[in-house]
Amino acid sequence: MVVCSANHSLGHTFLNDQNQSVVELVSGRERLLKSALKLFAERGFDGVSVRDIAADANVSGGLIKHHYGSKEGLRQAVDEYFISRFESFYGTGDQHVENLQGGEFLATIDSWVSSVADEWPIFSRYFRRALLEETEWGAALFKRYFEIVRGSIDRLDAQGRIRPDVDRLWLPFLFIFLETGTLLLDQYIEKSLGRSGYDRDLWRRRYLAYSDMIARGIMIEPGNTSS
Amino acid sequence: MVVCSANHSLGHTFLNDQNQSVVELVSGRERLLKSALKLFAERGFDGVSVRDIAADANVSGGLIKHHYGSKEGLRQAVDEYFISRFESFYGTGDQHVENLQGGEFLATIDSWVSSVADEWPIFSRYFRRALLEETEWGAALFKRYFEIVRGSIDRLDAQGRIRPDVDRLWLPFLFIFLETGTLLLDQYIEKSLGRSGYDRDLWRRRYLAYSDMIARGIMIEPGNTSS
DNA sequence: AAATAAACTATACAAACGTTCAACAGGCTT
DNA sequence: AAGCCTGTTGAACGTTTGTATAGTTTATTT
Numbered sequence: 001m002v003v004c005s006a007n008h009s010l011g012h013t014f015l016n017d018q019n020q021s022v023v024e025l026v027s028g029r030e031r032l033l034k035s036a037l038k039l040f041a042e043r044g045f046d047g048v049s050v051r052d053i054a055a056d057a058n059v060s061g062g063l064i065k066h067h068y069g070s071k072e073g074l075r076q077a078v079d080e081y082f083i084s085r086f087e088s089f090y091g092t093g094d095q096h097v098e099n100l101q102g103g104e105f106l107a108t109i110d111s112w113v114s115s116v117a118d119e120w121p122i123f124s125r126y127f128r129r130a131l132l133e134e135t136e137w138g139a140a141l142f143k144r145y146f147e148i149v150r151g152s153i154d155r156l157d158a159q160g161r162i163r164p165d166v167d168r169l170w171l172p173f174l175f176i177f178l179e180t181g182t183l184l185l186d187q188y189i190e191k192s193l194g195r196s197g198y199d200r201d202l203w204r205r206r207y208l209a210y211s212d213m214i215a216r217g218i219m220i221e222p223g224n225t226s227s
Numbered sequence: 228m229v230v231c232s233a234n235h236s237l238g239h240t241f242l243n244d245q246n247q248s249v250v251e252l253v254s255g256r257e258r259l260l261k262s263a264l265k266l267f268a269e270r271g272f273d274g275v276s277v278r279d280i281a282a283d284a285n286v287s288g289g290l291i292k293h294h295y296g297s298k299e300g301l302r303q304a305v306d307e308y309f310i311s312r313f314e315s316f317y318g319t320g321d322q323h324v325e326n327l328q329g330g331e332f333l334a335t336i337d338s339w340v341s342s343v344a345d346e347w348p349i350f351s352r353y354f355r356r357a358l359l360e361e362t363e364w365g366a367a368l369f370k371r372y373f374e375i376v377r378g379s380i381d382r383l384d385a386q387g388r389i390r391p392d393v394d395r396l397w398l399p400f401l402f403i404f405l406e407t408g409t410l411l412l413d414q415y416i417e418k419s420l421g422r423s424g425y426d427r428d429l430w431r432r433r434y435l436a437y438s439d440m441i442a443r444g445i446m447i448e449p450g451n452t453s454s
Numbered sequence: 455a456a457a458t459a460a461a462c463t464a465t466a467c468a469a470a471c472g473t474t475c476a477a478c479a480g481g482c483t484t
Numbered sequence: 485a486a487g488c489c490t491g492t493t494g495a496a497c498g499t500t501t502g503t504a505t506a507g508t509t510t511a512t513t514t
Contacts, residue, residue, distance in 0.1 A: 167439075
């Protein structure tokens with residue numbers, strides 16, 4: 001999906017440093033999209049200028065206007081690309097909490113982490129920005145994410161795995177807080193632990209801690225907090 | 228602490244709509260600080276112009292330069308004010324998880340919520356922005372917050388209340404994820420539940436759900452996730 | 455090979471930004 | 485009353501922003 005999807009040509013011809021004619025395999029349009037995705041993820045929409053994006057993609061700034069109409073149009077195109085990746089990561093499979101059977105649970109997480117590893121550094125940062133920048137699209141993305149998490153909880157609930165007295169109003173949010181914590185605060189995890197919370201081992205270990213807290217809590221004397 | 232701290236005069240004289248001489252009780256310097264606090268909280272440092280701040284404070288833009296040197300200098304002054312409020316909210320007292328004795332726990336939370344209620348809407352939004360904008364000061368603020376949370380955990384641990392097999396590396400982060408979830412994502416809670424997660428009743432109810440999950444977990448069959 | 459369409463570049467423009475500065479008003483000191 | 489310091493104003497500056505547009509190169513069509 002990365003190589004050449006242009007309709008008309010195999011690429012754009014230009015001269016390199018040695019005045020040799022060279023063919024860019026990826027069109028300016030595609031390079032703009034990927035550069036925008038990367039830079040928006042790193043610095044946010046308002047933190048990046050069209051000149052930054054054009055420079056990163058090695059094209060002239062006017063090309064954004066030509067292909068995407070405006071900076072906002074480029075954002076929409078990036079959003080569409082992101083959501084397609086999002087659905088491919090979260091949308092289909094049942095990689096979630098509902099089928100956790102001992103070691104199988106860890107193996108599922110591990111293989112899921114492997115499958116998203118390449119795209120994750122940029123994907124996760126774009127996801128973070130999308131949730132934090134207060135746009136309508138960000139709200140729609142959260143809504144979709146919320147549905148996915150609630151779906152997992154509902155399936156657990158249908159199996160009778162969740163205690164009846166657990167607050168069903170806050171439960172999906174508490175799950176989301178735990179799941180998005182690393183997404184939103186990874187810069188501080190990295191400062192504190194020396195590597196990203198999405199480092200393979202830390203990721204695995206966090207899921208163990210996280211699912212253990214959900215399953216059993218962390219306290220020794222149970223039930224001494226509520227009434 | 229809000230009224231008049233000027234050294235030289237009780238206020239600045241100016242003419243109102245009816246050409247009556249009126250004394251502003253709060254100096255332009257203070258109004259600038261409060262306006263900046265509010266606007267930075269709502270829209271972020273880069274989302275607010277010095278003209279916006281000056282207009283909100285009913286002063287000329289040049290006054291920022293005079294009192295604070297620059298926009299960045301104004302931010303530092305706001306940061307200092309914020310950190311003093313932060314310490315007064317979190318720093319001293321033991322309003323945290325370590326002395327949770329049934330109903331007393333809820334009463335402690337309730338009174339703490341009451342004591343911060345007035346300032347909370349602006350304070351919490353500024354806190355959020357400080358954590359999310361990637362500044363050195365934000366990192367220092369997180370570090371301080373992390374220390375406070377870990378301190379609570381350490382005291383719980385010293386009392387032998389936490390199971391020995393619980394992952395001590397991730398535990399403070401999981402606490403922070405749960406505590407800051409509403410801080411960072413309140414816009415979506417508001418959209419989903421119709422009111423802020425810092426609404427009194429929702430706040431209380433969240434703490435119940437949150438401490439219950441920590442104490443006992445939420446699942447019916449305990450211990451079926453790890454190994 | 456000529457013509458048309460698409461990809462792409464370079465420059466110009468108005469708006470908004472943070473900053474600077476000359477001027478002025480009011481209260482305090484002498 | 486004169487002088488000075490502080491608080492305050494309003495306009496100007498240079499820079500950067502997103503957008504617009506005219507022109508050039510490359511690719512496709514006829």
